[in-house]
Amino acid sequence: MGSTGTVLRELRGAQKSAKGVSLYSRYVNRPAGRVLAAGAYRAGLTPNQVTVISALFTYGALASVALVEPSWTLAVLVYAALAVGFAFDSADGQLARLTGRGGPDGEWLDHVVDCGKLLLVHTAVLISFYRFGELPSDAWLLLPLGFQLAAVVTFCAGLLREHLGKAAASARGPSWAAAPAAPVSRVRAVALLPADYGVFCLVFLLLGAPGAFRAGYAVLAVVHTLFLAAFLAKWFRELKALRAG
Numbered sequence: 001m002g003s004t005g006t007v008l009r010e011l012r013g014a015q016k017s018a019k020g021v022s023l024y025s026r027y028v029n030r031p032a033g034r035v036l037a038a039g040a041y042r043a044g045l046t047p048n049q050v051t052v053i054s055a056l057f058t059y060g061a062l063a064s065v066a067l068v069e070p071s072w073t074l075a076v077l078v079y080a081a082l083a084v085g086f087a088f089d090s091a092d093g094q095l096a097r098l099t100g101r102g103g104p105d106g107e108w109l110d111h112v113v114d115c116g117k118l119l120l121v122h123t124a125v126l127i128s129f130y131r132f133g134e135l136p137s138d139a140w141l142l143l144p145l146g147f148q149l150a151a152v153v154t155f156c157a158g159l160l161r162e163h164l165g166k167a168a169a170s171a172r173g174p175s176w177a178a179a180p181a182a183p184v185s186r187v188r189a190v191a192l193l194p195a196d197y198g199v200f201c202l203v204f205l206l207l208g209a210p211g212a213f214r215a216g217y218a219v220l221a222v223v224h225t226l227f228l229a230a231f232l233a234k235w236f237r238e239l240k241a242l243r244a245g
Helices: 004-012 023-043 047-067 072-099 104-132 138-171 186-191 197-206 210-244
Strands: none
Touching: 023 047, 023 072, 023 186, 023 197, 047 072, 047 104, 072 104, 072 197, 104 138, 104 210, 138 210, 197 210
16 A cells, blocks of 8 residues: 555546536535545455445434534534535545445445435424424425425436436547537536535534524425436437437
8 A cells, every 4th residue: 555645646637527526516515525545455345335335324424403402502413514524425426436446336325315415304303493492383394395306306316317417428439429518507506505515514503403404404405405406407408319310
């Protein structure tokens, strides 16, 4: 094994494209994941083991949201665990690219953990609202369900867009599949911040103030729903263009 500095340099050279990535993921989560990936490499962990560690941090934090009465202490602990879990979620892919030990099993496990996370995070908020929230109206219990729908549809539609797009490009031959990628847009990276999971996790820092948490969560739900509509229209046009091109 090389030194940690050497491993970090190799990881920097094995990064995915920054296209379609928000500033948070590009400048906060990926660098944090790189450090964790270097530590995991030095410890001899596999990418799948890192994925499991990510799940333990994330699922543990969300279970606490559902089971523990909201407080400022809980807010800090939950946010810290979610942020670390998200960084490990980046680290598993980076470690896989560094070691060449990635594969369909690892990609499958990563997506299963991510899907479970999206389902559990809003279920945890719903349970917390029901058990501990002094809600202005029972209609607030519908909010996490709507947010969950938007999050899961965005996740699944994005995966389908990626895989169907690759399949269509591959079927058209190497020249089509090797078409140059569009340049990375900083404006787009800023615009995507509200839809970034890492930015979403910040709302849990408001758990100690239930009213502020509800308001922040509601704003994010509206924003994610608007992003869903925009993403669906964009992805549909792109796939339609692949069929017609």
